[in-house]
Amino acid sequence: MSRVTLKTVAQAAGVSPSTVSNAYNKPDQLSAALRERILAKAQELGYAGPDASARALRSGKVGAVGVLFTDKLAYAFSDPYAVGFLAGLAEVAEEFATSLLLVPLSSTDIQGGTNAVQQAAIDAAAIFCVAPGHPALDVLKNRGIPMVSTDRGDHPDLSWVAIDETEAAAELGRHLARLGHRDLVILLDNAQAAGSRPVELSLDQVGYTDCELRVRGLHKAMPDARIRLVSGGHNAFSSGLAAAEWVLDSQDRPTAIVGLSDVLALGAMEAMRTRGLVPGRDLTVAGFDDIPAAETAGLTTVSQPIKDKGRAVGRMLLDPASTERQIMMPTELKVRASSGPAPRN
Amino acid sequence: MSRVTLKTVAQAAGVSPSTVSNAYNKPDQLSAALRERILAKAQELGYAGPDASARALRSGKVGAVGVLFTDKLAYAFSDPYAVGFLAGLAEVAEEFATSLLLVPLSSTDIQGGTNAVQQAAIDAAAIFCVAPGHPALDVLKNRGIPMVSTDRGDHPDLSWVAIDETEAAAELGRHLARLGHRDLVILLDNAQAAGSRPVELSLDQVGYTDCELRVRGLHKAMPDARIRLVSGGHNAFSSGLAAAEWVLDSQDRPTAIVGLSDVLALGAMEAMRTRGLVPGRDLTVAGFDDIPAAETAGLTTVSQPIKDKGRAVGRMLLDPASTERQIMMPTELKVRASSGPAPRN
DNA sequence: TCGTTTTTCTAGAACGATTTAGAAGATCGA
DNA sequence: TCGATCTTCTAAATCGTTCTAGAAAAACGA
Numbered sequence: 001m002s003r004v005t006l007k008t009v010a011q012a013a014g015v016s017p018s019t020v021s022n023a024y025n026k027p028d029q030l031s032a033a034l035r036e037r038i039l040a041k042a043q044e045l046g047y048a049g050p051d052a053s054a055r056a057l058r059s060g061k062v063g064a065v066g067v068l069f070t071d072k073l074a075y076a077f078s079d080p081y082a083v084g085f086l087a088g089l090a091e092v093a094e095e096f097a098t099s100l101l102l103v104p105l106s107s108t109d110i111q112g113g114t115n116a117v118q119q120a121a122i123d124a125a126a127i128f129c130v131a132p133g134h135p136a137l138d139v140l141k142n143r144g145i146p147m148v149s150t151d152r153g154d155h156p157d158l159s160w161v162a163i164d165e166t167e168a169a170a171e172l173g174r175h176l177a178r179l180g181h182r183d184l185v186i187l188l189d190n191a192q193a194a195g196s197r198p199v200e201l202s203l204d205q206v207g208y209t210d211c212e213l214r215v216r217g218l219h220k221a222m223p224d225a226r227i228r229l230v231s232g233g234h235n236a237f238s239s240g241l242a243a244a245e246w247v248l249d250s251q252d253r254p255t256a257i258v259g260l261s262d263v264l265a266l267g268a269m270e271a272m273r274t275r276g277l278v279p280g281r282d283l284t285v286a287g288f289d290d291i292p293a294a295e296t297a298g299l300t301t302v303s304q305p306i307k308d309k310g311r312a313v314g315r316m317l318l319d320p321a322s323t324e325r326q327i328m329m330p331t332e333l334k335v336r337a338s339s340g341p342a343p344r345n
Numbered sequence: 346m347s348r349v350t351l352k353t354v355a356q357a358a359g360v361s362p363s364t365v366s367n368a369y370n371k372p373d374q375l376s377a378a379l380r381e382r383i384l385a386k387a388q389e390l391g392y393a394g395p396d397a398s399a400r401a402l403r404s405g406k407v408g409a410v411g412v413l414f415t416d417k418l419a420y421a422f423s424d425p426y427a428v429g430f431l432a433g434l435a436e437v438a439e440e441f442a443t444s445l446l447l448v449p450l451s452s453t454d455i456q457g458g459t460n461a462v463q464q465a466a467i468d469a470a471a472i473f474c475v476a477p478g479h480p481a482l483d484v485l486k487n488r489g490i491p492m493v494s495t496d497r498g499d500h501p502d503l504s505w506v507a508i509d510e511t512e513a514a515a516e517l518g519r520h521l522a523r524l525g526h527r528d529l530v531i532l533l534d535n536a537q538a539a540g541s542r543p544v545e546l547s548l549d550q551v552g553y554t555d556c557e558l559r560v561r562g563l564h565k566a567m568p569d570a571r572i573r574l575v576s577g578g579h580n581a582f583s584s585g586l587a588a589a590e591w592v593l594d595s596q597d598r599p600t601a602i603v604g605l606s607d608v609l610a611l612g613a614m615e616a617m618r619t620r621g622l623v624p625g626r627d628l629t630v631a632g633f634d635d636i637p638a639a640e641t642a643g644l645t646t647v648s649q650p651i652k653d654k655g656r657a658v659g660r661m662l663l664d665p666a667s668t669e670r671q672i673m674m675p676t677e678l679k680v681r682a683s684s685g686p687a688p689r690n
Numbered sequence: 691t692c693g694t695t696t697t698t699c700t701a702g703a704a705c706g707a708t709t710t711a712g713a714a715g716a717t718c719g720a
Numbered sequence: 721t722c723g724a725t726c727t728t729c730t731a732a733a734t735c736g737t738t739c740t741a742g743a744a745a746a747a748c749g750a
Contacts, residue, residue, distance in 0.1 A: 005736055016700045021738060030698065048487040052466040053401040054736035057705050062398065063464045064446060077432040087422040094449045099465060101409060102435065102445040119408045120444055121397040121466050142393040144348075293638075350706055361730045366708060375728060399706035403735050 004047045013041040024050055056121060064099040065089075065317055066122035066145075070130050076102070078236050079263050080291040081306055082128065085150070088310020089126055096318040098123075105136055115139075124317040127151070132158070132209055148316045150309060151210050152326075161312040161327045165213035166220070168302045168331040172286055173221025175300075175333060176256055180342035181284060182225045183254040186215060187243050187264040190231030194239075198232040198246040205229075211260050214288065218258065228254070232267075240267020248275055248283075255283065255342040262287040262294045262301055269297060269338065280340040290334055298337035305329055349392045358386040369395055401466060409444045410434075410662055411467035411490075415475050421447070423581050424608050425636040426651055427473065430495070433655020434471055441663040443468075450481055460484075469662040472496070477503070477554055493661045495654060496555050497671075506657040506672045510558035511565070513647045513676040517603065517631055518566025520645075520678060525687035526601040526629060527570045531560060532588050532613060533605040535576030539584075543591040546574040556605050559633065563603065573599070577612075585612020593620055593628075600628065600687040607632035607639045607646055614642060614683065625685040635679055643682035650674055 002008075010017040015038065022029040023038040042049075056062045067089065069076045076082050086100070093100050103120050117136045125140055127149040140147055152162040176184065188211050193199045206212045206229065219227060232243030240259055247257065248271055259265030265287030269279050279285045279298070287294060290303030309329055315322045347353075355362040360383065367374040368383040387394075401407045412434065414421045421427050431445070438445050448465050462481045470485055472494040485492055497507040521529065533556050538544045551557045551574065564572060577588030585604055592602065593616055604610030610632030614624050624630045624643070632639060635648030654674055660667045 003736095006738095007736075017736090018701080018738080019699060022699085025738080034698085046487060048484065048489070049463045050738090051402075051736050052464055053398055053407065054705090055464075055738075056398040056466060057396075057402045057707085058736080058738040060705080062466060063461075064466070066444075077428045077435070083422045083428060090422070090447065090449070097461060097464075099411075099449070099461060100447040102447065104435070104439045104444070116408075116442060116444055118394045119397055119400075119442075121401060121407060121409070139393065142391060144393070348706095351708095352706075362706090363708080363731080364729060367729085370708080379728085395708090396706050399735090400708075401735095402737085403706080403708040405735080 004045050006047075006050060009038065009042045009045060009047050012045060013038050021050065053121075062121045062123050063097065064101045064122050065093060065314075066101045066103045066117075066120050066125040068103050068105055068117070068125055068127050068130055068136060068140075070105050070134070076128075079261065080293065081261060081263075081289040084291070084306035085128060085310040085313075088307035088312075089314045090310075091307075092311050092314025092318060096314075098318060105130065105134070118143075124148075126313050126317060129210065146317060148313045150313065153209075157325075159316055159325045161309050161316065161329060162210075163304050163329050163331045165210050166217040168288070168304070168333075169214040169217025170221040171217075171331075171333045172258065172288075172300075172302050173218040175335065175339065176218075176258075176284065176286070177222045177225070179256075179284065179339065180344075181222070181256040182342065183256070184218065184222065184225050184227045185247050185254040185257050186218065186227060186229050186260060187240055187257060187268060188215075188229060188231050188260040189235035189239070189264070190233065193231040193243075194233035196233075198230055198243040201229040201231055203229065214260055226254075235261055235263060237263045237267045237270070240264035241271050242267070244268035244271035248272065248277070253283070256339075257283060257285050259285070259287040262289045262291045262299060265299055265301065265338075266293060266297055269299065279338040282343070284339045284342070286339055294334075295336070300336045300339035301334055303332045303334045349390050351392075351395060354383065354387045354390055354392050357390060358383050366395065398466075407466045407468050408442065409446045409467050410438060410659075411446045411448045411462075411465050411470040413448050413450055413462070413470055413472050413475055413481060413485075415450050415479070421473075424606065425638065426606060426608070426634040429636070429651040430473060430655040430658075433652035433657075434659045435655075436652075437656050437659025437663060441659075443663060450475065450479070463488075469493075471658045471662060474555065491662060493658045495658065498554075502670075504661055504670045506654050506661065506674060507555075508649050508654075508674050508676045510555050511562040513633070513649070513678075514559040514562025515566040516676075516678045517633075517645075517647050518563040520680065520684065521563075521601055521603075521629065521631070522567045522570070524601075524629065524684065525689075526567070527687065528599040528601070529563070529567065529570050529572045530592050530599040530602050531563065531572060531574050531605060532585055532602060532609040533560075533574060533576050534580035534584070534609070535578065538576040538588075539578035541578075543575055543577040543588040546576055548574065550574075559605055571599075580606055580608060582608045582612045582615070585609035586616050587612070589613035589616035593617065593622070598628070601684075602628065602630050604630070604632040607634045607636045607644060610644055610646065610683075611638060611642055614644065624683040627688070629684040629687070631684055639679075640681070645681045645684035646679055648677045648679045 006020050007017050010020045020038055023035045101122050103116050117139045125145055125147040127147050132153040149160040152160050206215055230243045230247055232239035257268045259268055265285055268285050272279055277283055287299050287301040290301045294301045312327050351365050352362050355365045365383055368380045446467050448461050462484045470490055470492040472492055477498040494505040497505050575588045577584035602613045604613055610630055613630050617624055622628055632644050632646040635646045639646045657672050
């Protein structure tokens with residue numbers, strides 16, 4: 001017993017395969033009566049409709065956009081920021097009857113070429129927080145797949161929806177400087193620190209462009225401050241917690257801690273809490289993104305319209321009417337209880 | 346200028362297409378030297394590697410599992426419960442070098458057969474909180490796609506990873522009954538209520554099986570209680586908020602509110618907060634799922650191992666070694682500050 | 691009535707790979 | 721040295737559609 005295909009149906013109905021195809025895809029190309037008859041026959045034979053792969057091959061359209069993440073896919077969901085982005089993107093995707101393909105970007109398999117990015121059946125790709133130099137992007141470019149990044153690349157023909165990272169960070173930096181802070185620790189995502197104890201990094205070890213730009217922005221706005229970079233691993237609450245614990249338990253506490261994402265900053269707040277320290281009084285904490293939990297926790301943060309970012313990326317990828325190739329989104333510094341004047345010593 | 350295909354590379358390298366294919370997929374089928382030469386030639390020509398659709402068609406494997414949701418895709422991300430499930434599933438998917446295809450299940454397009462589920466290029470499907478009778482499931486069955494549901498269906502040959510909804514709810518019900526509650530409002534997800542004002546439902550209007558079972562469980566454990574069902578729309582914080590506001594502002598307040606998910610329950614807690622009511626003292630609130638925010642908020646809830654659920658579904662779908670077809674996961678009632686004795690009147 | 695247009699359907703060629711079966715050459719044991 | 725076994729490579733079929741061009745039949749206009 002072989003599988004029921006379009007051809008099978010065609011034979012059973014006594015018509016050509018093309019006609020069956022048309023019955024499914026172009027109802028106006030054949031008489032209603034015949035279409036009815038074909039569909040009934042298909043039903044009778046248990047035909048499941050045109051095969052997705054075959055259709056994709058022949059027509060060149062898959063009906064899916066890929067979402068590329070660095071790190072493990074599982075991490076992607078741990079940050080509400082990513083979730084917000086996905087929600088926005090999904091909204092537009094749905095509008096265009098398109099599915100979302102979540103593509104993990106394991107750092108290990110950039111070998112002979114057979115990795116997830118190669119395999120992925122997608123028409124376009126959203127590049128979420130992936131460094132512009134990542135080899136996977138070359139693979140996509142090679143495949144001729146349109147892509148839009150959430151990070152501003154340096155290439156002029158690159159499409160992106162981003163924020164002015166440097167300026168956003170600078171605004172936060174000015175806020176901190178104004179409060180008298182001269183000793184800062186920045187918490188960031190770093191793969192090398194994952195699984196081991198927190199590590200202190202130098203600026204050139206900062207991987208992602210957006211992180212790098214944020215660090216630069218803070219530097220620019222706080223020229224006479226001492227600024228250290230510390231990572232507790234991947235971008236997650238637990239990493240922020242670990243890194244902040246390490247910082248707080250050292251002999252050399254800063255007066256302010258900035259998480260390069262809210263989850264990191266919230267981890268830092270938790271570390272303070274367990275040590276009886278009050279954010280905004282004993283130590284200032286700030287973050288980036290303004291995820292829902294940031295407001296609840298009273299975390300000072302740089303707010304960015306993340307869901308809109310997802311929507312904009314979706315439109316760029318799917319809406320032929322959208323012509324803009326580079327969109328700069330606004331940011332806003334939300335000052336909350338977690339930031340306060342630097343204690344005098 | 347036509348596209349560079351496997352054939353182009355083969356000609357340029359002076360070998361047969363099969364050999365080029367083997368160079369990519371079966372390195373041990375040809376000499377290392379030749380493979381090297383072919384790959385170099387491919388690189389030179391800008392060949393992006395075997396086309397995903399063509400490979401999928403010929404080999405019958407796509408390298409993706411679908412995740413089916415009811416409602417808008419965007420809603421999927423608003424509930425941390427769903428996010429946790431996805432994280433677990435993603436973990437296993439990554440292990441098997443498989444991508445995740447998020448398939449929206451618009452209730453509108455069950456028409457001529459050409460909907461997202463038909464189109465979806467997937468090898469298997471995870472059915473997340475979709476009612477067992479949903480037509481999309483028939484489409485998948487027709488396509489011969491293996492599927493695992495997060496809801497226990499009544500068919501014996503259905504695969505699922507689920508919890509004992511009725512018993513879990515009954516345990517919560519007994520807890521409430523013990524505290525003296527005799528007047529309960531259950532908050533639930535309901536599509537009809539979306540966009541309009543909150544509505545009161547009867548038991549037969551409850552859509553999803555899992556919701557229905559939970560309601561039954563509560564009924565069973567609280568036989569002499571008055572139980573009302575109210576929905577403020579989709580399964581989201583805002584719906585819970587709206588529904589609870591409606592309930593609290595009525596003349597006829599219950600002594601306890603149970604959200605059929607934590608996000609609904611948290612919405613109810615928020616409604617109480619803005620009215621100066623203290624959960625656990627003035628009114629008892631409880632939920633289901635035990636998402637991270639539930640612990641922070643001190644919400645009494647029925648905890649279920651959601652990430653493990655995702656992992657288990659992933660293994661069932663992808664790991665050939667996994668033979669179990671139906672897995673019952675444990676639940677645990679977490680009593681927190683939001684539940685307390687019913688006020689005497 | 692006769693050409694012209696429109697409607698309805700079909701034949702056959704792609705789409706770009708993988709697979710199967712087997713040929714040609716190299717290696718091996720005796 | 722000779723048949724047998726490996727290794728290395730290829731020819732041709734195939735996966736299940738959609739597309740292009742065009743044929744046959746029907747409808748139309750004058």
